[in-house]
């Protein structure tokens with residue numbers, strides 16, 4: 001087809017762009033609300049699967065691990081893309097400590113004197129991608145027997161203890177679970193006296209091995225809490241604060257096949273029944289140890305390297321100092337087709353479509369910033385350093401942070417967000433075509449899934465939203481299609497694989513559509529589309545779950561009282577906001593009032609931040625959403641309360657209850673601060 005619909009559209013837009021430049025009053029005119037809808041429509045109509053697939057192919061031609069030479073090419077590609085579109089482009093460098101493998105070996109020595117060398121690489125991928133490793137694992141070696149520790153949780157070690165198995169002096173084999181991060185698994189194993197950890201992942205593609213970081217915290221380990229700039233202060237590796245962030249014993253990831261070889265040779269007590277019915281269970285009988293010895297060596301190199309965050313900025317016309325941020329990381333363990341460059345392709349396509357809007361006369365009301373992060377895989381390093389560097393400005397100017405990491409992992413739409421954005425998210429999905437069902441919008445298929453729409457909360461620390469929300473208190477969203485893809489962090493996360501996960505790239509189109517439209521509305525709506533009544537309702541559900549969990553003895557009443565204040569403030573706000581809605585041409589005084597109202601909406605989330613932060617992890621300031629130290633409490637909200645509940649089990653009853661009650665009061669005060677921010681008055 002020589003003249004596609006999009007070519008015609010592009011011609012139309014060029015003509016319109018010409019008129020826009022020539023007639024200033026027309027330019028004013030198209031800022032009206034009705035034209036806002038027109039721009040939305042242009043944005044939606046300009047989504048194309050072939051641009052997305054070609055960006056992804058270019059981004060995944062070679063592996064591009066942060067801090068390596070090939071990653072520079074990927075950086076240049078993204079920079080050139082933004083610049084070629086005529087967007088204001090900036091690159092911000094940091095110089096963190098990253099970690100790379102030098103050598104690893106693992107052999108099994110059987111009772112009969114025979115031995116076997118296990119391959120630690122992925123067949124056929126040697127030299128093309130970095131060997132499977134755990135970033136920040138120390139160098140080390142061990143010649144020891146092995147014990148299987150299931151997921152490596154406290155309860156797993158308790159089960160082992162009940163069987164009379166003590167892992168001290170052994171190499172432990174752990175399978176990856178959802179509850180503990182890799183870093184936590186290694187930390188717990190080290191606490192129990194293990195000398196090394198081998199980790200495997202079930203369900204991973206055959207022969208694939210899952211890489212990952214084992215650093216416990218976020219950002220550059222040498223600059224805890226401040227930015228890792230060239231020539232800036234860096235702690236030494238020997239300092240306590242740094243040592244505490246880095247693992248104490250070596251670890252590597254291994255393939256499920258290698259894990260099976262080792263696990264089959266174990267002797268000792270039988271596997272506890274509660275350890276589940278995974279694929280290996282039928283093949284292994286015992287937790288170990290046995291008579292088999294493992295010989296494990298690992299050598300790493302820690303290096304200070306330059307990393308690059310790239311930004312494209314579209315300045316707002318009414319509130320240039322209010323930021324709507326869209327972010328995705330660019331660095332990948334290997335080729336990164338799913339993780340993260342399906343998201344990068346979407347970001348690049350949004351840039352293309354926004355440039356089209358600009359040419360047709362659009363300028364956002366607020367400033368839009370497209371962010372391409374580096375070194376996320378090492379522990380959200382690029383985004384964390386940038387947030388730390390800009391904490392003050394972001395604190396009072398950032399409206400929202402919209403994250404997309406692995407945009408397309410398979411089928412089905414998933415979203416996580418802070419609750420004031422729930423309604424906007426649902427509204428936006430009503431405007432975007434469903435990639436898998438002809439004639440339907442994303443919202444319809446999403447609502448039709450088992451259990452209906454289920455927006456998750458952002459307590460995890462598995463992508464770049466963590467510093468924005470959990471450190472800086474910026475309302476956040478995270479979007480993706482599909483979950484649990486089998487090539488996660490392996491050499492098989494390639495463009496070819498993506499052509500199976502999203503054969504015609506329509507899921508990419510859907511994610512880019514939802515992501516870009518969310519930002520358009522957040523940047524252009526005269527009144528920020530934040531719904532704090534919905535936040536209050538969610539908090540009340542959290543409070544109810546907590547109350548149920550705690551039973552008698554502890555009262556969540558302070559939280560409930562604060563939630564009522566928040567709901568009352570939110571209701572009052574709605575009344576005020578109504579006055580401004582539909583009113584487009586307003587005088588300066590009203591503009592000032594509208595801005596102050598928007599500021600109250602923007603700042604409310606900051607209320608949940610607490611200067612002191614979570615106990616033992618003061619960098620995490622958000623008391624509603626953040627990572628609990630342990631998952632024993634099963635709470636995915638109020639992390640401080642969750643920690644207190646876990647600790648209480650190891651304290652005299654009365655002290656435990658007091659500690660929990662104190663954390664409840666802290667949450668109550670945080671919610672009260674959010675309510676006060678919405679009220680916006682001190683007296």
Ligand SMILES: *[C@@H]1O[C@H](CO)[C@@H](O)[C@H](O)[C@H]1NC(C)=O
Nearest residue numbers: 161165166167168169192193
């Ligand atoms: C495990 O063994 C080590 C070394 O023999 C010992 O110090 C430790 O107390 C033991 N742990 C338990 C829970 O028995």
Ligand SMILES: *[C@@H]1O[C@H](CO)[C@@H](O)[C@H](O)[C@H]1NC(C)=O
Nearest residue numbers: 105106107141143295296297
């Ligand atoms: C363990 O492996 C290392 C590295 O291959 C080797 O140098 C060492 O001799 C081995 N140790 C034993 C006891 O086999």
Ligand SMILES: *[C@@H]1O[C@H](CO)[C@@H](O)[C@H](O)[C@H]1NC(C)=O
Nearest residue numbers: 049050053054503504505506
């Ligand atoms: C884009 O979508 C069309 C229609 O579904 C399909 O025929 C085409 O192959 C897709 N292009 C790519 C690059 O996937």
